[in-house]
Amino acid sequence: MGERDEDQEHGVEPARPPLTEARAREMTAGLHEAMDDVRRSVAVLAARVRDAHAARVWVPLGHSSWESYCRAEFHIGRAHAYRLLDVARALAAIHGAVTAGTETSRTRDTGPSTAAALDYGLSQRALIAVSSRADVVAELITRRLAKLAHSGLQALDTATVRAVVRQAVRDVRTAPPPPPADPLADPAVVALRAVVDDLAANSHAIGELMLEVAPPYLSDTAAADVLALLCDQIGEPLDHGLAARRYAMSGDRRALHGTVL
Known part of the structure; x- marks a missing residue:
């Protein structure tokens, strides 16, 4: 009795009964x-x-x-x-x-x-x-x-x-943005641009994943707390994950500067 009162005094929620599969499907x-x-x-x-x-x-x-x-x-x-x-x-x-x-x-x-x-x-x-x-x-x-x-x-x-x-x-x-109307003819530049486009597309996909976990209304600081574990699990540096999240929200590649690009 005394232990229960102490838990209530400190705001500890009582243990919930385990969720059944049927109830989980209903909630879903x-x-x-x-x-x-x-x-x-x-x-x-x-x-x-x-x-x-x-x-x-x-x-x-x-x-x-x-x-x-x-x-x-x-x-x-x-x-x-x-x-x-x-x-x-x-x-x-x-x-x-x-x-x-x-x-x-x-x-x-x-x-x-x-x-x-x-x-x-x-x-x-x-x-x-x-x-x-x-x-x-x-x-x-x-x-x-x-x-x-x-x-x-x-x-x-x-x-x-x-x-x-x-x-x-x-x-x-x-899709990556369309190439400029008059692309440079240098094959090395064209190849580099393709690599950058691939990086941006991959970063956008990662950013979408980050937004599923840390919705857009969260600040970078709050999102960092939420995403730290996810980034660690997928082997992505946290600053890269945050940059990809900003890119997915804005569509502006400048969000990736200094991190991914």
């Missing part, structure tokens, strides 16, 4: 459902942001710009306000590509109205990452869907369209 299913809800809300938010911006909703409310409207109404800063637009534009480009890609093979799951409402399972971070290359993503989706439609080998149902969209976004996110 709940997490999947919650994550799906978050992804769906991204699509809804993007559509409403796009409509509000196109209608210049800030004008009748007496605001001078989209930025000032977002600050006054939603208490978010300039960067966040324009990130919302980036997400909306990227998703609009994807919707357009899905509609174009399924034009030749309409099914009950892939009509234009359904395409606009389809949940692609894309996170806000993924949409932001490809927002500057939304045209590339759209072209890739359209081409792949059209190829599937013409082949007749696979029905363009919701699951197929969703998989094509997600793969296209993933491919563009992980």
Whole structure:
């Protein structure tokens, strides 16, 4: 009795009963459902942001710009306000590509109205990452869907369209940036550039792994505490892991300078 009182006095939680496999699966299913809800809300938010911006909703409310409207109404800063637009534009480009890609093979799951409402399972971070290359993503989706439609080998149902969209976004996110319009002819320079591109692509993949463990809202200091063990286990220096994490968040290779590059 005295020992239990002492534990309670010091804030020690009582031992929990062991988790059963059935309960663990139930909790995991709940997490999947919650994550799906978050992804769906991204699509809804993007559509409403796009409509509000196109209608210049800030004008009748007496605001001078989209930025000032977002600050006054939603208490978010300039960067966040324009990130919302980036997400909306990227998703609009994807919707357009899905509609174009399924034009030749309409099914009950892939009509234009359904395409606009389809949940692609894309996170806000993924949409932001490809927002500057939304045209590339759209072209890739359209081409792949059209190829599937013409082949007749696979029905363009919701699951197929969703998989094509997600793969296209993933491919563009992980692809190295295009070479300059007038690349240097020196083979050594070309080879070195290819090595740097490979390092950057690998670092981006590592950064994505780091973000799964240490989400973007954590500072570098807090992330270091979380990632130290992971980096040790995979044989990656902690400063390299943190740099890769910053690169995955920003897409800016300068995040790798002084560590990986």
